[in-house]
Amino acid sequence: MADKRKVIVIGGGFGGIFAAKSLEKLGRGLVDVELINNNNYFVFQPLLPEVASSNLNASDAVVPLRQLLKRVQVRQARVMGIDFERKIVIVMQGARMTPVELPYDELVIALGTGVDLARIPGMADHALTMKDLTDAHVLRTHAIGCLETADVTTDAKVKEQLLTFVVVGAGFSGVETAAELNELITRALRYYRNIKREDIRMYLIEFAPRILPTFPAELADYATENLGKNGIEVLTSIGTKSATSTGVELTDGRIINASTVVATIGNGPHPLVQALGLDMHWGRIRTDRYMQVPGHDHVWALGDAALIPLNDNPQEDPADYATQTAQFAVREGAQLAANVVAKLKGEEMKPFAYKSKGSLASLGMSKAVADVYGVKMSGILAWLLWRGFYLSFLPGLIAKFRVGLNWVINAVMPPNIVQLRMRPPATRYIHFWKGDKVFEPGMLIDGFYTVVNGRFKLTIDNPETGEHFEKEFRPGEHFGERVLLKSHLRTGLVEALEDGLLLFTAQKDFRRFARAFPALREYFKEYIEETFGGTDKAFAPGNVEDMDEKEPHT
Template sequence: MAKTDSAKKKVLVLGGGFGGVFAAKSLAKRGRDTVDVELVNGTNYFVFQPLLPEVAAGGIHSSDAVVPLRQLLTGVQVRQAEVAGVDFAKKSVIVVQGSSRIPVELTYDELIISLGTTVDLSRFPGLPEHALTMKQVADAHKLRNHVLSCLEMADVATSPAQKRQLLTFVVVGAGFSGVETVGEVNALIHQAVRYYPNVTKDDIRVLLVEYADRILPTFAEDLANYAARRLKLEGIEVITGVGTKSATSTAVELTNGALIPTGTIVATIGNGPRQLVQALGLDMKWGRIQVDREMRVPGLDHVWALGDVALIPLEDEPGDDPQAYAPQTAQFAVREGHQLALNLLASVKGNDKKLKPFAYKSKGSLASLGTTKAVADVYGFKLTGFFAWLLWRGFYLSFIPGFQAKARLLFTWILNAFMPPNLVLIQGNAPATRYIHYRKGDVVFEPGMILDGFYLVLSGKLKLKIDNPDTDEHLVRDLGPGDHVGERMMVRPLLRTGLVEAVEDTEVLFVAKKDFLRFAHDFPVLRKYFEKYIEKNFGGQGKSFAPQGSEQQPEMEKSN
């Protein structure tokens, strides 16, 4: 740990979003003789979230949407670590850092909580397991690769139903993030489709679903209506006044009963508090930490909060009016950071009377619609179309911290105006385990498909049917909670399956093939269980459903 001047106060900033970064930056600049500032963040970079839709569409590289914290925050000690807990009585924070994952205790004189929010889709059955999100750079990469993968598979699909499902893309939520994401993804798909000979633009279906009566609810109605018309002109179906009810691996169900077959659901809704924030024991409202107008946490000395995690009142008696609190936008978080820094420095110097309540009026709002169109409301002036898009780009370019980041982004924008889209598909490592939901009637496996993993039924019911055309034998089994499919890969890794379909709404735990084979091979108890299970259920006298027949089952194969 770096040495600090004992005469200075130690300020610990938790979180490297807009609020935390600009608070730390202002403190380092204005209080260099008064405070030592340390910022703790899970990554060593600052994410400019408004640019994530362009990263997802391949318009810019991920490095153009991030700024290294150490370059951005001169005069601030940056620590890449995970915050594990806070002890307000001891004025200390426990973080987990490094490859050894050893907990480290950091003490503070002043604490700033700027941990942001996380995605919480738990109110929508199936959505947490099957929806893509747009919070981090990795999310944008995952969405881009997923879209390109759908195009690749659709180009060789032989089933019309499967092709329609692959080429249907649903974005849930029509706020800033949802509108900009659907616009950019739609542009990527239509730019790329000419490289796929078996996919036409008429095959593509892109939908934007919004529970409110109109999209972009924070914009003036005429601008929101223009945005909706513009999106429709680009072929996007805009559905308003309808919410999302549930999702499976094959479809999304809306609150009006409509069922949309799709393999792509992007959720830009459902912000919620992090588990750590919930565990702090602070007064919460609407999932955010309640603070006073100076951004102090009531009941705790020397603790402050700002950004998305904090509920900052804009009036002395805000009550339950959401408009009476600072919105969760980057524009407000930046101003909160500057004001909190001034208040904290005044407090450290004993000048509590100089603390100022946070007050700020938005300079306006901008939203990109893709294809060089946008809507803007700046200082009361409304713009639409190409000039609004130029203003959108200019505004965010000026907003990005750091000259190098600005120059790199501007160069990328200029270059991409003359270059075709990059369709390189770089697949990351899929999760070893995940939960999958199936709706009644869904086909999990068609006869002849090669198993890709192990499926453990958690709830509901599946039906397995295997036909042996050589012996005219038929195997039919109902699979309920605790039953499983895929264990026969242990003796025949390229095993083809029979028909598996859901006879009830079903949830399964999926374990990737390689990970299942490793675990089953090297865990003797599990290995013996599956050997007996395969023999009992698939390999008895005169049966031909065991892998490679019942009379010869090779030694279980170890997966590397």
């Protein structure tokens, strides 16, 4: 081992996996390969929409890294930084999250991309995404929850909002997510007697003139028509201006009230990649044709994180660079491994060159579009090709068998509509448009609100005494302190006087923090005494009442 060169691969996506696997095979006896990833599994991202639609179990879209890379050292850790001068990767690992320095001889960066929705106000805080396994699980759980509530509510406006679904972005991920989500809802409606198919509103929004921009126009037109027949309204040449907890505002001024917004746009550089100080363009690390990072002799990059030229004189044209797709990442991994081994042996390296074999996109309901080797297909034949291609592309024989078996079972069995809810975060930002209601009389007190920006008004009307009370809240002020007392129903109405942002803190978490932190405890003790005329025992030092109390689902 002392004579081997240490090669560290950062990232467990397609590029990282195939680079590590090929490095171990080609460099056996020459290199010691270690792959670092935050999770101990590989996510087959093309299947995430099927996880969201219950066509696949969550465990079937992932493969343990140690099963895929039996001869590669796998380290589950979070990369905190890279010291290029010392040739050190700094990671945080274990329950204590202690920093560990890992030396390398050659470093491969395969971190993929992150999600950046900051340019659309409210989108980052209210839209669901489809980047990893958790996202798919959350979308499925959320959609089923919407059906459950819509089936029993008597408020027509609330029901309409619950049954409206918006997917922003109509590339591969957006189209397949909208199609699979629509299929899940359609198949599940048989169990919700108070919801009709015509009650469902599904929107697919695309800023470009048409969906699936990488496909030939005739296939994109077929996809648009097919989605429309299945109840999905496709809106093109229109963007999303803002989002709140109640819907989205489009660039033409239209507002769609929806409880579900899924964003498949906003790909941005991985936070670590952005912080490395490397030469970047279009949010990707520049490399030469051999996938080496200029100015760093021992650093390589591939996959979605890298901007790899396909010719010696690339212009400002995306066609001159490797595309951010799985089929490119797999070939990049194999070629990069060959180049690393060639470099260590003093042999000639080869530039990366690859031409896409085509594209496939599922439209749900046993339909798809495909453009393979220039042959254009649509309908069920394209759908069968889509499934066959991804099944063959899935790494690991066990994973292939499980996915194939699940597809067969789910073709004849009803969808799984079990809702496995996840605990919401202790705090979260909530955006409101002017006129939106934060809460109304009769609603359960479930949290504490702090005004970040905008203005909000509290109105309390007591029909028994005729008392009327109004108060305005501005940035830095707060309301909802009654969560520190026993649970009550709301007695007032709070609405936004202008577009604004609130920080919401869940009841149990706010109680714990306010009781344990002396400065807050004294502040709220005095505030509640003045406002409500009493504090009960909520502020007794060391009080741990309600620590095991179930938090209301919000």
